[in-house]
Amino acid sequence: MKALDYNLLVKGIFFDAVGMLSMAIPVVGPFLDLAWAPVAAKQMSKMYPGRKGKFASILVFIEEILPFTDIVPSFTLMWVYTFLINTEPRPSKGRVIPIRIKD
Template sequence: MKNLKNKLLLKGLLYDGIGMLSSAIPVVGPFLDLAWAPYAAKKMQEMYPSKKGKIASILVFIEEILPFTDIIPTFTLMWIYNFVWKKNQVEDIQYTEVIS
């Protein structure tokens, strides 16, 4: 199960990195956020399908759609909230298919 916890972290870092890349592309970057925001929200909900995951998916959508907020690592913060601050175990997260 620790392997799944690590996969959640790596996936979160990847998604945060992709979200931050759009801010590096002038002019086109904000338009990429329009496509990335719903996808990121969907992935957050898949990774953390609890009520807190739904809230996090709304927050990641807002964070990605608003200008100048791409620097916030929402996926990583959600992982820290779950596994460091709340000290949840992977079994506490009712996931469907995180690895996809």
């Protein structure tokens, strides 16, 4: 079983809340989404490295740019997928270099 990273969950909930705050501001909110979308995509790719993180950063960018989609908690859903649904182990931050030994 994978160790759950609750720091990523707390960060994700925070970023989801920031993304949803723009809905509370009637006229200016959609324009704030234009500034928030690239920031959210960058944070997603930093929090979840690899192909899945890149794919999730594209999705969060699209979700933040489109109107009325701020209600979707993208960061929290990515955490749930990574730690609760996905069965393959999460890659470590280090890189493994295979070494072949000839006999």
